[in-house]
Amino acid sequence: MDPITSSYSLIPTNEIDGNTNIAELWSSNNGSYIQQITNHNNNNNMNNNMQQTSPNNPTLVPPPSLAYARRYAASKPPYSYISLITHAINGSPDGMCTLSQIYQYIQDRYAYYRQNQQRWQNSIRHSLSFNDCFVKVPRSADRPGKGSFWALHPDSGNMFENGCYLRRQKRFKIKDKIKDPNKTKITNKDKIINSNLNKSHSSSSPLSENTIGRMDSPGSSPRQATVSESLSLPLTQQYYHHYSQIPTQTTYSTESMPLIKTEYHHNPSSSSSSVIYSHQTYDPNNNGLQYLTPEHNQQYFHTIDQSSPSTFLHQLAPPGTFRIDNLINGQQDFKSFYSTMVGHEATSNFLDTTNTNYYYNNTNSSS
DNA sequence: TACTGTTTATATACTC
DNA sequence: GAGTATATAAACAGTA
Numbered sequence: 381m382d383p384i385t386s387s388y389s390l391i392p393t394n395e396i397d398g399n400t401n402i403a404e405l406w407s408s409n410n411g412s413y414i415q416q417i418t419n420h421n422n423n424n425n426m427n428n429n430m431q432q433t434s435p436n437n438p439t440l441v442p443p444p445s446l447a448y449a450r451r452y453a454a455s456k457p458p459y460s461y462i463s464l465i466t467h468a469i470n471g472s473p474d475g476m477c478t479l480s481q482i483y484q485y486i487q488d489r490y491a492y493y494r495q496n497q498q499r500w501q502n503s504i505r506h507s508l509s510f511n512d513c514f515v516k517v518p519r520s521a522d523r524p525g526k527g528s529f530w531a532l533h534p535d536s537g538n539m540f541e542n543g544c545y546l547r548r549q550k551r552f553k554i555k556d557k558i559k560d561p562n563k564t565k566i567t568n569k570d571k572i573i574n575s576n577l578n579k580s581h582s583s584s585s586p587l588s589e590n591t592i593g594r595m596d597s598p599g600s601s602p603r604q605a606t607v608s609e610s611l612s613l614p615l616t617q618q619y620y621h622h623y624s625q626i627p628t629q630t631t632y633s634t635e636s637m638p639l640i641k642t643e644y645h646h647n648p649s650s651s652s653s654s655v656i657y658s659h660q661t662y663d664p665n666n667n668g669l670q671y672l673t674p675e676h677n678q679q680y681f682h683t684i685d686q687s688s689p690s691t692f693l694h695q696l697a698p699p700g701t702f703r704i705d706n707l708i709n710g711q712q713d714f715k716s717f718y719s720t721m722v723g724h725e726a727t728s729n730f731l732d733t734t735n736t737n738y739y740y741n742n743t744n745s746s747s
Numbered sequence: 748t749a750c751t752g753t754t755t756a757t758a759t760a761c762t763c
Numbered sequence: 764g765a766g767t768a769t770a771t772a773a774a775c776a777g778t779a
Contacts, residue, residue: 460768460769460770461769461770462768462769478751479750479751479752480750480751499770499771499772500770500771502771502772502773503769503770503771503772505751505752505753506752506753506754506770506771506772507769507770508751508752509752509753509754510753510754510769516752524779525779526749526750526751526778526779527750527751527752527778527779528751528752546769547760547761547762547768547769548768548769550767550768551767551768551769748779749778749779750777750778750779751776751777751778751779752775752776752777752778753774753775753776753777754773754774754775754776755772755773755774755775756771756772756773756774757770757771757772758769758770758771758772759768759769759770759771760767760768760769760770761766761767761768761769762765762766762767762768763764763765763766763767
């Protein structure tokens with residue numbers, strides 16, 4: 381396979397900052413050659429015929445031509461859009477970023493994505509909407525602007541623990557995902573299906589509610605929520621995610637967690653944000669579809685000092701408190717959160733979805 | 748009006 | 764070959 385024309389070759393262009401990213405990960409694995417190109421391009425005054433040494437090979441190797449480097453740079457990076465988005469989010473100070481920031485992150489690092497923007501940006505938007513591992517966080521009142529912030533679902537775990545950033549072993553999917561009925565776009569197809577469903581209910585048709593879901597794209601995984609569920613059933617085991625006291629459009633559930641309501645409250649006057657994690661007990665009665673009253677809630681407050689985003693990202697929360705970044709970054713913190721919430725230890729089965737290692741091992745990749 | 752977000756549809760590649 | 768993950772295109776609605 382031609383390494384130049386292959387879609388698996390690229391030259392990272394992470395010249396913007398010193399942050400570790402998958403571009404560096406890629407370059408570290410292919411460092412010698414990419415370093416050669418970099419050195420070559422950075423030393424235009426040098427004799428082009430001058431030979432350079434490779435860190436992995438003390439023997440002299442010929443420098444690549446600029447044409448070669450250009451072709452190399454224009455090749456598509458070996459990372460899926462999901463991995464690129466994940467790293468953009470992961471690399472942001474507060475663990476979430478806007479669509480335009482994601483665009484910028486990708487463009488800044490990969491020359492390939494400075495062209496055909498309409499194509500790949502559409503794919504980015506599609507990936508954000510389609511994949512459950514990405515959740516939308518509405519803007520706070522003091523951070524106006526267009527579009528929401530995008531964050532990673534706390535349960536998405538380490539999607540690329542196999543080290544492959546091109547294809548995940550298994551796609552993170554929220555089970556029993558129920559969308560906001562007000563948000564659900566009802567297509568003519570859905571109307572027909574729903575109409576048939578209602579008929580089937582009254583006529584004892586063999587058509588089952590469980591078997592009549594929204595039409596899925598060929599090749600895509602079947603969605604969990606049926607049309608009738610999204611239209612009529614109460615929300616169960618829901619996981620609300622909202623910012624600045626505005627109920628979010630993002631509603632998702634986890635199969636293994638009790639009902640949890642997560643709220644992000646931003647307090648402009650104190651330059652700090654309070655993250656409130658409310659726990660609503662899952663009611664086993666009424667088919668588990670009934671909520672207990674808010675009086676039963678246990679609330680968890682944690683103040684985030686926004687003046688030190690690095691602290692926000694990297695400091696472990698005290699025992700008994702929960703922070704979304706720590707949940708993402710460490711299973712231990714999640715354990716404490718879970719046991720506090722549920723009153724018993726998290727099962728290993730559940731923790732399987734919250735891998736200790738996040739998407740990228742910064743320690744390894746930053747070396 | 749451009750941007751953002753959702754959804755559907757289709758194609759391709761990969762895994763089992 | 765079936766199922767799954769991803770890429771791409773496109774239509775459309777909502778919004779700053």
